[in-house]
Every structure is written in structure tokens, then in C-alpha cells.
Amino acid sequence: MVSWFGIEAGMGLAILGAALAVFLGGIGSSIGVGIAGQMASGVVTEDPEKFGKLLLLQALPGTQGIYGFLVGFWVILKVGLLGGDPATITIDQGFQLFAACLPIAFSGLISGIWQGKVSAAAMGIVAKRPEASGKALILPAMVETYAILGLLASILLITGIRI
Amino acid sequence: MSISQDSRYAYAVGRIRVLENKLLDKTKMQRLQNAKSVDEALLVLSETDYADLVAKAPNPYDIDAITTEEIKRVYLLIRELLPKEALADLFLIKYDIHNLKVLLKAHYQKKDFDYLLVDAGLVPAETIKSVLKNDQLPSIPKEYYEGVKAAKAAYEERQDPKVIDEVLDRTxxxxxxxxxxxxxxxxxxxxxxxxxDLVNLKSLARVKRLGRGRAFLDDSLLPGGTLAPSFFTPLYGSDWAQLVQAFSLTPYKAVVEQGVAAYLESGQLTTLEKLADNFQMTMLREAKMFALGPEPIIAYVMAKENEVRNIRIIMIGKKNGVATAEIAERLRESYV
Amino acid sequence: MAQAKMSKIGLVAPTAVKERLLSALQTWEVLQLSNLRETIAATDLALGLATATSSLGEVEARQADVGFALTFLRRFEVVTESLIDSFMGLKAVVTPEQLVETVEQFAAETAVNQCKLYEKRLGEIQNERSRFVAERALLAGWLLLDIAPQSMSGASLVGSTIGTVSPNDLAAFERRLDAETAGLYHVEKIAVDNRLVNVVVLYGGGEPPAVLRESIFNQVTLPLADMSPRVADIGLQASLAELTQEESQLLQACTKLLAHKVQLQTLFDHYGHIIQREQATVLGTDTAHTFVVEGWVETTRLGELRAGLAKSFPQVVLLKSEISAQDVPPVKLQNSNLVRPFEFVTNVYGNPMHSEVDPTPLIAPFFALFFALSLGDAGYGLILVAGSWWLMRKYKPEMAGRKFFHLFILVGLLSVVSGFAMNGFFGNLIDLMPFPGLIALKDNFVLVDPMSAPMTIMILSLVLGVVHVFLGIAVKGYMTFTGGDRSAALLDQGSWLFLILALVLQILATTLPAFSHLAPTLGNVSILAAVLVVLAQGRAAKGIFAKLGTGLYALYGGVGYFSDVLSYTRILALGLSSAVIAVVINTIAGMVVAIPVVGWPLAAVIFVAGHLFNVVLSTLGCFIHSARLQFVEFFTKFFEGGGQPFKPLRLASKFIVIK
Incomplete structure (x- = not known):
């Protein structure tokens, strides 16, 4: 076990990775859901009946936060922090886990923001042409693809790392 | 980052997107035009977003009051949507300028034009009035102050109320x-x-038609367009065909071609003026493509201004028994 | 048979039955009217445009009135709509008899006028109240003044006035008064606060002293000056109480009007029906004695229409016209009961063109499979089935809504199966239970656990992707082939299918040891296939280099197919996401149980709320992404869309269901 300044470096890196995945994904989603929420409140102010559909659209950019959390959770599970019996993590493993968290952390951050903007724009469709609401739901989902790819990469990497 | 730039407007755009639905569409405008009387037209208006105003107006036949009220409603909305934005101010300046013109003319003609004041500008009409009366000019925005000074000087020199308009328009x-x-x-x-550009084009055509002289044209040309005033001045002397030629490389090619053709046929500039307004509306429609920025808001306000203008044309036409076809001639395209 | 066959017909009717005929057509919901205006313009026939039977504007105005009343009355509803209600649009059920009764007997005008009156009066009350409150505020500082302000100036020898002075200026003010009135003055302080002193000033000598006009003294004009402030204040209080009483009476009256809500809604929709009918009327044409309409009807329902006409309108002539090349028939999808729910998915994208194949039967199995694999939880599947069933019972939705719920019942059921196969029942709930027998039973069904073997699901996703994309290209080939252009089908799509097949076989041979000896041969086949693609795709270009270039570029386009296939890995990601969140919820709930006293209830709340949250979000995600895989990866291979949906003249309602 390597320790830097008396800190257990391997475990620290793993936790740092988990934290990054959770909070960067969370930031992306918060901004995205925030933008979509503002637009939704604008539409609802004038037309309260659209609330349900807009709520769905607002929820869409929220998945990045969930994906980030999921990866974070997976790392916590992997290093045994949840059961109260932490594994011994070498600095190599720590770095590996840390790097494995990066795909979802960054793809979640950026795609969350952009998905929020597309969602907000799609709300314009719901406001103006309610009959095309189904199509409006699909457009923001296109952005999510890249968060999904990030999530997959992170998960495959984490499952592949030997502890 | 550009991200925070436009998402600021998300809430406002959300509201505007719904409100756009309430703009009068072509069929409603058509029905308004085809109404056989003022009363029938008012009935049509009562089915629209104007219902409230028509119902509450002390005198429903006073269409100016109703439309002014509507415009005020729009500006209040914009103020509410964009509290910290200079964007809202952009639309309001013209009302202050209008009030300044009215008050200055009233001052020189020793008449009371207060009923013409529109209380929708940046500065309350009352304030402008008392400021002008007591000559405490510095307490209004500097540009207004300079404008009024220039207008007064120009009037005292030429003794023509028109110069007040010209100077203040330029301000x-x-x-x-x-x-x-x-x-x-x-x-x-x-x-x-x-x-x-289009205002300059219209001035050029008007001055040319009436033959009022190059100096007069120079006075009325406004700076700030894509085409410099020096583009317009030499055209005063040229014939109409040359004028069309000169505009052939500008975006206004079609406007000038068709407008001038109609003028040569009828001797009236109404078609040219209408085409110019429609050209602007086409530009405005681009805003439909913007999802989140300030564009839809700007477009909504201008669309509303256009709508109100059209309603005015129709209602006043109905009141004075103008034929439907003739009214239609004067209407501008609508945004939706 | 995935699209209903359409027939084009014309109806010629005596003008006298025009309105009745259109009414009947509207109830039958069989005929979509076409616009005859252009047809008329193109002929020399002296046909006039049909005129509406009653004044459209008048009906619209009446509908707007009723709409106003409904919006106004909504303010007084005590029970607001629940989220689900507003989403579903809960409709009142009205029988045809009730509809007729309401239309004939309900005094809508009275109700609307009452609403208008009440609205106006309520607004006035608000204004009056704020005026009275403002006046009371003005009077508040003068309540001790016991004469009417108006009577004060009346005295001839002694002048008087009221006003305010700043406390700091009071002494100076009195000094000035003293000087100007030669001592003939009196200042009575009525009320003092830290900003202003309210005073009554009495002065002798006729003319008011000059100081009263200066800024040191601020003369006050009180409202209701003809009585003393106290009396005025009492009066205002009484008026305010009256207003409050009147307001509550008005509110009660409004609440009473709410009893007419269903009637108003019925009327609103009734006017709506008339408007729809009138708008359809003007699509037809009038001659001197007849009225002509043209339109589309489902061929299978033609007999029904004929029979109905023969029974009620023997004088109406039905003409069946030939469908010409310029005609664009509207599109109605027609599928078996099992496939019909998936029309909902197709319609999200749009309708097929009338000349196209309806893709619904093709997407149905894939959509269901993708959804079930992505959700992968038997418990959630059960919730979807039960929830859809309950909502459908409660809200009795129209056709599109029914498809929606049937869809979720189907995919929910499949998710139950996939859930057991993928070891998901509210996440790992069963594993946490103290019943080893149950766990063993459950384990019997488990085929693969995505949490422990994500690679297996990933490979499954990719395989599904290859099959789906392959099928998409094959459908395109089939369409081109049956469309007559056989060589193009074989060269364009056939070459690609061959290449994909060869590559798949090669990959299989490389990974399976038993077939590894075939790998080199299959490798050569793949190369041959790639050459074929280059030759086939480049054939249209002119010149050898252009051909080669175009072909190679097309081969490079194969990267697109590759990325399409990769896109299917989202099935794994979504499955993992819903499963992991479910496990997290169970874990947290499990930790909370240990807390004394509140442990169990708290755990129950976390469990229920958590899984509800997860089921909603996961369902949303699974639906959207399963649909996206159809639209983006599958439809792009062969499907255009853009057909006009079949919209027969019907009784479309906003608030009511006629049963």
C-alpha cells in the first residue's frame, strides 16, 4: 500500500473517481434540468394544461446525474466501502478506478447541459404544436446517446479492473 | 460561455411561445377584414385575445385606446420577463420620442395635445411634460435632452414643425x-x-416623387443602415430605372423592383411601402428558428406591433366605410 | 394489410338535406372530406362554393362565451385537478339524451351573463376595497379631529386649515405663524409620529399667513371632507364590511354556478361539433339544387356508409370515383390486435406515405424486446401492467390513448418475463428476503444477471443491433425488388447484406474454436463482398476513377452501419441503470430498517417512493430509447413517412365523452 502524506493513496483515488462521476454528472443534469425548467415554467404560466408533457421533457436531462451516481455507486461497491469492510486498493488500482470514472463524468457534464437546451427548445414544440409532442420527446434523447456511451465505457472498465 | 448567454431567456421564451399562439392568424384577420360593420368586427375581436380589452373599454369604438392598451400590456410583459435587460428599453424609446414630439409641437403651436401622449415609454409622460415645462432638461436621459435642444434650435431657425420630427427621429x-x-x-x-435602409428608401422615393430637392432628402436620410446616406443622395437625380438598377445588388432588390413598377403604373407609393414592411416581417420570421435566445421575444413584440397596426387599419377603415379590398391593400403581412 | 384501403367517393345530395346529411356523417365518423375548391377552380362548371348553413362566426362567438364562463368558473373549484387528471384530460360522460337536453333547455346565456356580471363586479369590489383601504390610511392620523374638515374654512373671523409639519420644523413654524399673524394663532397637534406632526392651524386676521403656502407646511386634503374623520372612518369600515359580505355572496353565487359546469362543457363541445361540421361544409360545393361533397372512406366501411345512406337519405347519390395518380389518399393503419398498440410508436414518428409499407408489424417485436430488456425488472413490469389497466378503466381514453395503454400492458408483460430472466424483481428484493426457498425458486429462472455479467447483455444488444440493421436493409431491398427495379435491389442492398453476413460469419468463426479453420476462407469472402460493394455502389458514376471513388466512399459509409449497431448498447446501459438504482433503493431502505421505532415505516416510505421514482424515470427512458432505435437506426434504412393521417368528419370533443 502506498501512502502520500500518510493518506491511503489507492482508496483515495478510487473515491475521488467516484466523487467526480457523481458530481460532474450531477452538475450537467442540474444545469440541463434547470434550463428546461425555466422554459417549462414560462410555458406553464401561460398554459397550465401542458404541465404533464413538460414535466416529462424536463426530466429527460436528469439521467446524466443518475448515470454518474450509478458509476459512483458501482465504484463504492467494488472497493467494499458499503459493507464496512473496505478492500485494500493499490495505487495502480486506484488510478485505474479513477480513470474509469472519467468517461461518464465528462460526457455526463456536457451532454446534460446540451440535453437541457434541446429539451427547452423541444418545449417550444409542445407549446406551439401539441400534436407533435411525441416527436419533441425524441429529439433530446439524441443527445443522451453520448452520456449512455460514457456510462457504458465506465461500467465496462470498472467491471474489468481486478481487485 | 455562450451557454449561459441564451439560456437566460429560457423562461421568457417559454411564455412567448405560448403567447405567439394567441396572435391573430390569417383566418382571424380575414374575418376581421370581411366584417360588414364595426360592430361585427368588434365581435370578431371579442373571440380573440382582445376580448378582455374590448369588454372593459369604456368606449369599445375607440380602437386607438384599445390598441394602445394592448401595446402597453405587451411592454409590461416584456418588462416583467426581462427586468434587468436593456432589451426592453429598445422598444420603449420610440414612445418617449413620440411624446417629446407631441409636447414640443404643442409648445410651439400653443395648443394642448395631451390626449396624444402615450404613456408607454421609459420615462412617464407626466415627467417628460413637467420636465419640458420647467425646462429641467438634464433630469431625462442625455440623448433626449440633446435631441430636444437640437430640435428646438432647428425649429427656431426654420419655423417648420416637420424639422422637430426629423431631428428627433434621428435621435x-x-x-x-x-x-x-x-x-x-x-x-x-x-x-x-x-x-x-427601408425608411431611407421610402424617404428617397417620397422626396423624389414630390420633387422637394436634394437638400430636403439629405435632411431626412437616417444614418445607421447597411447602406450609407451617400448611397441614396446621388439617386435623387437619376431616373427610376437607374434607381432600380442601383438596388439590384442589395437585399431590397425585389422590394424596389416591384414597388417602383407599381408606382410607375399607379403613381402611388403604397405598394412600395407595404413591400418594405413585409420585407421586415420576413426577416422577423427568422426568429422562429431560434430556440432559446432573445430573438423570439424581439420578434413577438414586433409582431404584436404589426398586428395592432393592422387592426387599427381595419377598424378605422370599417368606421369610415372603406371597401374591404382597399383595406386589404393597406394591410401588412402578419407574423404567424 | 397494414394500411387500410381507401376509396374515393362523391356524394350528391339535395340542398334541403345538407345539414342533416353532414350531421349524420359526423356521427358515423366514416368520411374524410376533401377540399373541392381547387377542383372547382380547375373546371369551367358553374359551381359555387358551398356556403355554411348557419353563421360560423356566431357559433364561434357563442363558443368563446361559454369558454370564458368555464375559465372564469374554474377559479372557484375547490378540488383542483390532480397531475394525472390534467395529463389524461378527465372527461365527463354525457349520454346523447343529456346532450340534446342540455342544448335545448340549458339557459347558457343566463349563466354566461351571470359569469360576466360577477367577474366585473368582483373586479370592481377589488378596486373599491383598495380605494377604501387607502382612504382609511389617509384618515388614520386624523381620527382625533372631531369636526369635518370642510366646515373649517367656513368661519369668517378665524381661518383654519389642516396639514403636516416635520417635528424638527415645528418650533420654527410656530415662530413664523406668530410673526405673521401677530400672535393670533393656535396650533393643535392631532397626532405625532417620528416623521410628521399632524396639526390643525387656526389663525386670525382673514388672509391665511404666507407660511402656510411654503414647503415647511404641507396642507392636507382629506377624503370625505364633509364629515369628521372619525365618522368617515366608521363609514368606510362599514362599507368595507359590506364589500366583504357582497364578495362572499358573489363567491357563493359563483360556486353555485359551478353546478352547471358539465352543461357548459357539453355546450362548448356541442358548438365545437357545429364548427367542425361547418368547416367541413365549405369544403363542398353548391349547385342550384344540390350539394356535392367528395372524400375518402375506408373501403371496408363503404358498405356501412351505403346502408346508412340508403336508410336515412334515400335521395342522396353515392358515386365511387377512380383514384387518379394525383390523388393522395389519407393513411389509416390497420393491424391485428396484437400489433395495433405499436401503431402508437409509428405515429410518434409520423404516418407512412400511402404508397409505403406500414412498418408497425416490423417494429412491434423489436420495440417490445428492446423495452423489456432495457427495463429488465419483473416488479416494474407488473406496475406498468396494473397501472395501465387502472388508468384505462378510469379515463376511458379515445383510440390513440387506448393504443398507448395496450402498448404498456404488452411491454409490461414482456418485462415481467425479462425481469425474471435477468434477476430483477424490484432490484434484488427477493435476495434480501429471509426465504431461501423463494430465492432458490427465483434463481431457477435467471438466465443472465446484468450486474454480474454485463458483457453477455452487451453482446446480446449488439447481436440484436446487427439483426435489426440487417432487417432494415433487407426491407429496403425487398421494396426496391418488388417495386420492379430488381437489379438495383440486388446490387445496392444485396451487396451490403452479403458483406454484413460475411463479416458476421467471419467474426463467429474467429471466436468459436470449432470453426476457426474456416476463418481464413471467410476472410477472403468478406474481402470479395467488400469489392462487390465498391463495384455495385460505384456503378452509376462516370469514368473508372469516379466509379472507384464513389464505390470506396460508399464502403466507407459502412462505418455508419457500424455505429448504428453500437448504438444498441444503450439497451445494456438502460438495463443496468434501472437495476442499479433499484438495488440502491433497497440498500438504503435496508440500512434504515436498523433505526429503532421509525425504522420500518421510514424504510417502507423509501422503498415505495424510490421505486415509484425509478419506475417512472426508467419507463420514460426505455420508451424513448426503444423508439429511437426504431426511428434512427431502423427507419432510416427504408422508411420515409409523411403520409396524411385519415381524419374523418367526427364529433371531436374537448371536455365530454358521448356514451
């Missing part, structure tokens, strides 16, 4: 263009530049 254009470019509203700046 307005300069002020709005300056604010738009400072605020970074590229779309609005482009709209304005086109507007200045």
Missing part, C-alpha cells in the same frame, strides 16, 4: 442602434439596420 435611430450594439443583440441590430 431615436442613433440611440436604439447604439443600445442594440452595446447589448450584443445581433439579430435586433440587423433588423434595425434593415429598417433604417
Amino acid at each position: 431615436q435611430t442613433a440611440m436604439v442602434a447604439d443600445m442594440a450594439s452595446k447589448g450584443g443583440h445581433e439579430f435586433y441590430r440587423r433588423l434595425l439596420a434593415a429598417q433604417v
Whole structure:
């Protein structure tokens, strides 16, 4: 076990990775859901009946936060922090886990923001042409693809790392 | 980052997107035009967003009051949506300028034109009035102050109320263009530049038609367009065909071609003026493509202004028994 | 048979039955009217445009009135709509008899006028109240003044006035008064606060002293000056109480009007029906004695229409016209009961063109499979089935809504199966239970656990992707082939299918040891296939280099197919996401149980709320992404869309269901 300044470096890196995945994904989603929420409140102010559909659209950019959390959770599970019996993590493993968290952390951050903007724009469709609401739901989902790819990469990497 | 730039407007755009649905569409406008009487037209209006205003107006036949009220409602909305934005101011300047013109003319003609004041500007009409009366000019925006000074000087020199309009119009254009470019509203700046071009085009055509002289044209040309005033002045002397030729490389080619053709046929400039307004509306429709920025808001306000103008034309036409076809001739295209 | 066959017909009717005929057509919901205006313009026939039977504007105005009343009355509803209600649009059920009764007997005008009156009066009350409150505020500082302000100036020898002075200026003010009135003055302080002193000033000597006009003294004009402030204040209080009483009476009256809500809604929709009918009427044409309409009807329902006409309108002539090349028939999808729910998915994208194949039967199995694999939880599947069933019972939705719920019942059921196969029942709930027998039973069904073997699901996703994309290209080939252009089908799509097949076989041979000896041969086949693609795709270009270039570029386009296939890995990601969140919820709930006293209830709340949250979000995600895989990866291979949906003249309602 390597320790830097008396800190257990391997475990620290793993936790740092988990934290990054959770909070960067969370930031992306918060901004995205925030933008979509503002637009939704604008539409609802004038037309309260659209609330349900807009709520769905607002929820869409929220998945990045969930994906980030999921990866974070997976790392916590992997290093045994949840059961109260932490594994011994070498600095190599720590770095590996840390790097494995990066795909979802960054793809979640950026795609969350952009998905929020597309969602907000799609709300314009719901406001103006309610009959095309189904199509409006699909457009923001296109952005999510890249968060999904990030999530997959992170998960495959984490499952592949030997502890 | 550009991200925070436009998402600021998300809430406002959300509201505007719904409100756009309530703009009068072609069928409603058509029915309004085809109404057989003022009463029937009012009935049509009562089915629209104007229902409230028509119902509450002390005198429903006073269409000016109703439309002014509607415009005020729109500006209040914009103020509410964009509390910290200079963007809202852009639309309000013209009402202050209008009030200044009215008050200055009243002052020189020793008449009471207060009923013409529109209380929708940046500065309350009462304030402008008392400021002008007591000559405490410095307490209104500097540009207004300068404008009034220049207008007074010009009037005292030429003794023609028209120069007041000219000087203050120029103040307005300069002020709005300056604010738009400072605020970074590229779309609005482009709209304005086109507007200045078209106003200049109209002035050129009018002055040319009446043959009022190059100096007169020089006075009425506004700066700030994409085409410099020096583009317009030499055209005063040329014939109409050359004028069309000169515009053939500008975006206004079609407007000038068709407008001039109609003029040569009828001797009237109404077609040219209408085409110019429609040109602006086409530019405005670009805003439909913008999802989140300030553009839809700008477009909504201008669309509403256009709608109100059309309603006025129709209602006043109905009141005076103008034929439907003739009214239709004067209407501008609508946004939706 | 995935699209209903359409027939084009014309109806010629005596003008006298025009309105009745259109009414009947509207109830039958069989005929979509076409616009005859252009047809008329193109002929020399002296046909006039049909005129509406009653004034459209008048009906619209009446509908707007009723709409106003409904919006106004909504303010007084005590029970607001629940989220689900507003989403579903809960409709009142009205029988045809009730509809007729309401239309004939309900005094809508009275109700609307009452609403208008009440609205106006309520607004006025608000204004009056704020005026009275403002006046009371003005009077508040003068309540001790016991004469009417108006009577004060009346005295001839002694002048008097009221006003305010700043406390700091009071002494100076009195000094000035003293000087100007030669001592003939009196200042009575009525009220003092830290900003202003309210005073009554009495002065002798006729003319008011100059100081009263200066800024040191601020003369006050009180409202209701003809009585003393106290009396005025009491009066205002009484008026305010009256207003409050009147307001509560008005509110009660409004609440009473709410009893007419269903009637108003019925009327609103009734006017709506008339408007729809009138708008359809003007699509037809009038001659001197007849009225002509043209339109589309489902061929299978033609007999029904004929029979109905023969029974009620023997004088109406039905003409069946030939469908010409310029005609664009509207599109109605027609599928078996099992496939019909998936029309909902197709319609999200749009309708097929009338000349196209309906893709619904093709997407149905894939959509269901993708959804079930992505959700992968038997418990959630059960919730979807039960929830959809309950909502459908409660809200009795129209056709599109029914498809929606049937869809979720189907995919829910499949998710139950996939859930057991993928070891998901509210996440790992069963594993946490103290019943080893149950766990063993459950384990019997488990085929693969995505949490422990994500690679297996990933490979499954990719395989599904290859099959789906392959099928998409094959459908395109089939369409081109049956469309007559056989060589193009074989060269364009056939070459690609061959290449994909060869590559798949090669990959299989490389990974399976038993077939590894075939790998080199299959490798050569793949190369041959790639050459074929280059030759086939480049054939249209002119010149050898252009051909080669175009072909190679097309081969490079194969990267697109590759990325399409990769896109299917989202099935794994979504499955993992819903499963992991479910496990997290169970874990947290499990930790909370240990807390004394509140442990169990708290755990129950976390469990229920958590899984509800997860089921909603996961369902949303699974639906959207399963649909996206159809639209983006599958439809792009062969499907255009853009057909006009079949919209027969019907009784479309906003608030009511006629049963």
C-alpha cells in the first residue's frame, strides 16, 4: 500500500473517481434540468394544461446525474466501502478506478447541459404544436446517446479492473 | 460561455411561445377584414385575445385606446420577463420620442395635445411634460435632452414643425442602434439596420416623387443602415430605372423592383411601402428558428406591433366605410 | 394489410338535406372530406362554393362565451385537478339524451351573463376595497379631529386649515405663524409620529399667513371632507364590511354556478361539433339544387356508409370515383390486435406515405424486446401492467390513448418475463428476503444477471443491433425488388447484406474454436463482398476513377452501419441503470430498517417512493430509447413517412365523452 502524506493513496483515488462521476454528472443534469425548467415554467404560466408533457421533457436531462451516481455507486461497491469492510486498493488500482470514472463524468457534464437546451427548445414544440409532442420527446434523447456511451465505457472498465 | 448567454431567456421564451399562439392568424384577420360593420368586427375581436380589452373599454369604438392598451400590456410583459435587460428599453424609446414630439409641437403651436401622449415609454409622460415645462432638461436621459435642444434650435431657425420630427427621429435611430450594439443583440441590430435602409428608401422615393430637392432628402436620410446616406443622395437625380438598377445588388432588390413598377403604373407609393414592411416581417420570421435566445421575444413584440397596426387599419377603415379590398391593400403581412 | 384501403367517393345530395346529411356523417365518423375548391377552380362548371348553413362566426362567438364562463368558473373549484387528471384530460360522460337536453333547455346565456356580471363586479369590489383601504390610511392620523374638515374654512373671523409639519420644523413654524399673524394663532397637534406632526392651524386676521403656502407646511386634503374623520372612518369600515359580505355572496353565487359546469362543457363541445361540421361544409360545393361533397372512406366501411345512406337519405347519390395518380389518399393503419398498440410508436414518428409499407408489424417485436430488456425488472413490469389497466378503466381514453395503454400492458408483460430472466424483481428484493426457498425458486429462472455479467447483455444488444440493421436493409431491398427495379435491389442492398453476413460469419468463426479453420476462407469472402460493394455502389458514376471513388466512399459509409449497431448498447446501459438504482433503493431502505421505532415505516416510505421514482424515470427512458432505435437506426434504412393521417368528419370533443 502506498501512502502520500500518510493518506491511503489507492482508496483515495478510487473515491475521488467516484466523487467526480457523481458530481460532474450531477452538475450537467442540474444545469440541463434547470434550463428546461425555466422554459417549462414560462410555458406553464401561460398554459397550465401542458404541465404533464413538460414535466416529462424536463426530466429527460436528469439521467446524466443518475448515470454518474450509478458509476459512483458501482465504484463504492467494488472497493467494499458499503459493507464496512473496505478492500485494500493499490495505487495502480486506484488510478485505474479513477480513470474509469472519467468517461461518464465528462460526457455526463456536457451532454446534460446540451440535453437541457434541446429539451427547452423541444418545449417550444409542445407549446406551439401539441400534436407533435411525441416527436419533441425524441429529439433530446439524441443527445443522451453520448452520456449512455460514457456510462457504458465506465461500467465496462470498472467491471474489468481486478481487485 | 455562450451557454449561459441564451439560456437566460429560457423562461421568457417559454411564455412567448405560448403567447405567439394567441396572435391573430390569417383566418382571424380575414374575418376581421370581411366584417360588414364595426360592430361585427368588434365581435370578431371579442373571440380573440382582445376580448378582455374590448369588454372593459369604456368606449369599445375607440380602437386607438384599445390598441394602445394592448401595446402597453405587451411592454409590461416584456418588462416583467426581462427586468434587468436593456432589451426592453429598445422598444420603449420610440414612445418617449413620440411624446417629446407631441409636447414640443404643442409648445410651439400653443395648443394642448395631451390626449396624444402615450404613456408607454421609459420615462412617464407626466415627467417628460413637467420636465419640458420647467425646462429641467438634464433630469431625462442625455440623448433626449440633446435631441430636444437640437430640435428646438432647428425649429427656431426654420419655423417648420416637420424639422422637430426629423431631428428627433434621428435621435431615436442613433440611440436604439447604439443600445442594440452595446447589448450584443445581433439579430435586433440587423433588423434595425434593415429598417433604417427601408425608411431611407421610402424617404428617397417620397422626396423624389414630390420633387422637394436634394437638400430636403439629405435632411431626412437616417444614418445607421447597411447602406450609407451617400448611397441614396446621388439617386435623387437619376431616373427610376437607374434607381432600380442601383438596388439590384442589395437585399431590397425585389422590394424596389416591384414597388417602383407599381408606382410607375399607379403613381402611388403604397405598394412600395407595404413591400418594405413585409420585407421586415420576413426577416422577423427568422426568429422562429431560434430556440432559446432573445430573438423570439424581439420578434413577438414586433409582431404584436404589426398586428395592432393592422387592426387599427381595419377598424378605422370599417368606421369610415372603406371597401374591404382597399383595406386589404393597406394591410401588412402578419407574423404567424 | 397494414394500411387500410381507401376509396374515393362523391356524394350528391339535395340542398334541403345538407345539414342533416353532414350531421349524420359526423356521427358515423366514416368520411374524410376533401377540399373541392381547387377542383372547382380547375373546371369551367358553374359551381359555387358551398356556403355554411348557419353563421360560423356566431357559433364561434357563442363558443368563446361559454369558454370564458368555464375559465372564469374554474377559479372557484375547490378540488383542483390532480397531475394525472390534467395529463389524461378527465372527461365527463354525457349520454346523447343529456346532450340534446342540455342544448335545448340549458339557459347558457343566463349563466354566461351571470359569469360576466360577477367577474366585473368582483373586479370592481377589488378596486373599491383598495380605494377604501387607502382612504382609511389617509384618515388614520386624523381620527382625533372631531369636526369635518370642510366646515373649517367656513368661519369668517378665524381661518383654519389642516396639514403636516416635520417635528424638527415645528418650533420654527410656530415662530413664523406668530410673526405673521401677530400672535393670533393656535396650533393643535392631532397626532405625532417620528416623521410628521399632524396639526390643525387656526389663525386670525382673514388672509391665511404666507407660511402656510411654503414647503415647511404641507396642507392636507382629506377624503370625505364633509364629515369628521372619525365618522368617515366608521363609514368606510362599514362599507368595507359590506364589500366583504357582497364578495362572499358573489363567491357563493359563483360556486353555485359551478353546478352547471358539465352543461357548459357539453355546450362548448356541442358548438365545437357545429364548427367542425361547418368547416367541413365549405369544403363542398353548391349547385342550384344540390350539394356535392367528395372524400375518402375506408373501403371496408363503404358498405356501412351505403346502408346508412340508403336508410336515412334515400335521395342522396353515392358515386365511387377512380383514384387518379394525383390523388393522395389519407393513411389509416390497420393491424391485428396484437400489433395495433405499436401503431402508437409509428405515429410518434409520423404516418407512412400511402404508397409505403406500414412498418408497425416490423417494429412491434423489436420495440417490445428492446423495452423489456432495457427495463429488465419483473416488479416494474407488473406496475406498468396494473397501472395501465387502472388508468384505462378510469379515463376511458379515445383510440390513440387506448393504443398507448395496450402498448404498456404488452411491454409490461414482456418485462415481467425479462425481469425474471435477468434477476430483477424490484432490484434484488427477493435476495434480501429471509426465504431461501423463494430465492432458490427465483434463481431457477435467471438466465443472465446484468450486474454480474454485463458483457453477455452487451453482446446480446449488439447481436440484436446487427439483426435489426440487417432487417432494415433487407426491407429496403425487398421494396426496391418488388417495386420492379430488381437489379438495383440486388446490387445496392444485396451487396451490403452479403458483406454484413460475411463479416458476421467471419467474426463467429474467429471466436468459436470449432470453426476457426474456416476463418481464413471467410476472410477472403468478406474481402470479395467488400469489392462487390465498391463495384455495385460505384456503378452509376462516370469514368473508372469516379466509379472507384464513389464505390470506396460508399464502403466507407459502412462505418455508419457500424455505429448504428453500437448504438444498441444503450439497451445494456438502460438495463443496468434501472437495476442499479433499484438495488440502491433497497440498500438504503435496508440500512434504515436498523433505526429503532421509525425504522420500518421510514424504510417502507423509501422503498415505495424510490421505486415509484425509478419506475417512472426508467419507463420514460426505455420508451424513448426503444423508439429511437426504431426511428434512427431502423427507419432510416427504408422508411420515409409523411403520409396524411385519415381524419374523418367526427364529433371531436374537448371536455365530454358521448356514451
